[in-house]
Amino acid sequence: MTSQPPPAIQPHLVDLRREHERTQKRFRTARLVVLSVVVVFGLFMGLVAFAVNQGVARVAYGLLFFFGFVMVFVVLMVVSGLLERRHPGPAGNGPSSLGQVVTSAPGPQVWEAVNSALRDLKFATGRPIDPQTVVSTRSISMASWGEILTIRIVGTADGRGLVTVWSRPAVPLQWLDYGRNRRYANAVLGAIPGATPVA
Known part of the structure; x- marks a missing residue:
């Protein structure tokens, strides 16, 4: 008596849209973490500039260091967003x-x-x-x-x-x-x- 071969099993396909959404969520979380670290580091640099300088100008130096440091990353994010819009088509925005x-x-x-x-x-x-x-x-x-x-x-x-x-x-x-x-x-x-x- 011969046995029948097992039925062909269709491969389980990964849901690409679900994986894409998970990846997008991880990127949003990473962006928040990085921005939080940048703000904290900018605040630290501003406090150092405030502590090192003398007189009324130390407040200005502290704020200048803080906002300057944070603005570098804000400008990078804006440039990235503008460059994304230059590529029209059916694919969505974002790193994923x-x-x-x-x-x-x-x-x-x-x-x-x-x-x-x-x-x-x-x-x-x-x-x-x-x-x-x-x-x-x-x-x-x-x-x-x-x-x-x-x-x-x-x-x-x-x-x-x-x-x-x-x-x-x-x-x-x-x-x-x-x-x-x-x-x-x-x-x-x-x-x-x-x-x-x-x-």
């Missing part, structure tokens, strides 16, 4: 950027467009983590600690393909990315033939 499009192009053509976009962005060749998902990384550079791109293509009930791209920093504390991850996600999504953004 997720976007989706649907396409009626055949699967091999979509994967070729994805691989071409990864090469153009200087990402490593994607490695599959399940039949529908690849992960690609970009190594450390002078401007970044590296990025991770996750691309998933799944079929929809109407025969089209849903392409999800999630770009995020490789280091969880890199909450200031100057729009880099949104640009990468939108570049891959923009390379998909016949893509229509998902609202």
Whole structure:
């Protein structure tokens, strides 16, 4: 008597949107911690300037050191926000950027467009983590600690393909990315033939 092979088990797909939201929450927490440390350090530097100087000017020096130190980080955050807006497309704002499009192009053509976009962005060749998902990384550079791109293509009930791209920093504390991850996600999504953004 022969036994039947076990039924094929569909791989459990990680919910990319849920992981993206968790990552966004971690970045918001990291930003609050860093800003708190900056304010405390700025306050400390202001008190040192206040203690070292003489007369009425010491108050001005203390406030100047405090606000000057804090303003450097505020300006960096504003610049990062402005640079993010320069990369329009379906991917969202923030250091963890997720976007989706649907396409009626055949699967091999979509994967070729994805691989071409990864090469153009200087990402490593994607490695599959399940039949529908690849992960690609970009190594450390002078401007970044590296990025991770996750691309998933799944079929929809109407025969089209849903392409999800999630770009995020490789280091969880890199909450200031100057729009880099949104640009990468939108570049891959923009390379998909016949893509229509998902609202």
